[in-house]
Amino acid sequence: MVVVASPNSMIGEKILPIDLPMIDLSAERSMVMKLIVKACEEYGFFNVINHGVPYDIISKMEEVGFDFFAKPMEQKKLVALDKPFGYGCKNIGLNGDMGEVEYLLLNANVPSIPNDSSNFSSAVSAYTEAVQELACEILELMAEGLGVPNTSIFSTFITQLDNDSILRFNHYPPKHSNKDIDNSNSYNLGFGEHSDPQILTILRSNDVPGLQISLQHGVWNPVVPDPSAFCVNVGDLLQVMTNGRFVSVRHRAVTNSYKSRMSVAYFVAPPLDACIVAPSVMVTPNRPSLLFKPFTWEEYKKVTYSLRLGDTRIHLFRNC
Ligand code: GA4
Numbered sequence: 001m002v003v004v005a006s007p008n009s010m011i012g013e014k015i016l017p018i019d020l021p022m023i024d025l026s027a028e029r030s031m032v033m034k035l036i037v038k039a040c041e042e043y044g045f046f047n048v049i050n051h052g053v054p055y056d057i058i059s060k061m062e063e064v065g066f067d068f069f070a071k072p073m074e075q076k077k078l079v080a081l082d083k084p085f086g087y088g089c090k091n092i093g094l095n096g097d098m099g100e101v102e103y104l105l106l107n108a109n110v111p112s113i114p115n116d117s118s119n120f121s122s123a124v125s126a127y128t129e130a131v132q133e134l135a136c137e138i139l140e141l142m143a144e145g146l147g148v149p150n151t152s153i154f155s156t157f158i159t160q161l162d163n164d165s166i167l168r169f170n171h172y173p174p175k176h177s178n179k180d181i182d183n184s185n186s187y188n189l190g191f192g193e194h195s196d197p198q199i200l201t202i203l204r205s206n207d208v209p210g211l212q213i214s215l216q217h218g219v220w221n222p223v224v225p226d227p228s229a230f231c232v233n234v235g236d237l238l239q240v241m242t243n244g245r246f247v248s249v250r251h252r253a254v255t256n257s258y259k260s261r262m263s264v265a266y267f268v269a270p271p272l273d274a275c276i277v278a279p280s281v282m283v284t285p286n287r288p289s290l291l292f293k294p295f296t297w298e299e300y301k302k303v304t305y306s307l308r309l310g311d312t313r314i315h316l317f318r319n320c
Contacts, residue, residue, distance in 0.1 A: 018221040026050035033145030040234050044249030045213055047229040053130045061127035064120045065262055069171040079113045097309040100188045100255050101170050108165035128167055131202050131266045132158055138232060148279050157270035164269040172210055172261040187256035195248045196235040197304045198269040203231040208261035213251040236314045240292045243282035272298040292317045
């Protein structure tokens with residue numbers, strides 16, 4: 001078990017709950033664009049409601065996800081796909097990171113598991129298609145809100161058939177099965193602090209808390225879970241493509257609850273050969289030159305996988 005000291009006693013670490021901006025996608029478009037841009041600049045995270053993803057698609061996905069994790073370990077371990085895909089327990093990535101989590105990592109374009117005797121693949125495909133559509137809409141709102149002339153500049157990466165998007169189911173065990181025995185503020189680390197390397201992440205979780213974001217070094221902001229919303233966050237590539245205007249904020253997941261938490265993250269990634277560079281409109285008097293050198297997603301991904309989970313990588317691509 002990976003036990004981390006109590007947040008209250010951990011030297012230099014503060015816990016400060018926040019309410020993320022809650023954006024109603026059914027509201028007036030020009031207002032939605034502005035709110036999204038503001039949230040991406042200030043928090044790198046926001047929640048969306050009235051997102052158009054049907055409730056039954058979400059609940060079927062949740063059901064097959066929980067059914068999968070309820071299987072015996074020997075069966076789950078059989079889902080061993082090409083690295084980094086497949087089932088994993090406690091080992092995160094390829095360089096020795098560990099956490100109190102089990103997960104299933106899938107190619108979002110083929111979100112299936114071998115010997116699928118349940119409705120797993122059909123439920124997960126329906127979910128992925130719906131969330132992909134939502135991601136396209138949000139990326140278009142962002143481009144429009146930023147005043148980028150080509151409003152599909154970001155969303156086009158997902159509509160390309162060879163996009164490298166992935167889907168991750170994370171299952172965090174409860175810290176204790178009985179809330180009465182837990183009077184401490186201590187927590188276990190489910191998924192250690194990191195930023196997401198891709199363009200955008202669309203996360204859905206059940207009603208169990210665990211996600212924390214860090215808006216300031218040494219301060220952790222727990223996010224209140226809302227199963228009717230999606231939690232959206234900026235990834236490293238979007239920070240680069242907005243010339244640093246949007247921020248890819250570090251976050252982590254802790255397991256301090258008495259109930260299991262399941263989150264499902266859709267990570268929007270471009271094709272491997274996509275060139276990542278900010279459009280010229282992002283060079284402004286406030287940001288008079290390109291902060292990052294152009295690179296391909298393949299180059300960035302290679303660096304990501306060569307480092308540890310908590311390492312920062314974006315600065316390796318900064319212009320001097
Ligand atoms: C963090 C975001 C996604 O979960 C992920 C993770 C990936 C993995 O679990 O294989 C990484 C991590 C994530 C960043 C650093 C590297 C790669 C584990 C790790 C130590 C699927 C991703 O794309 O990057």
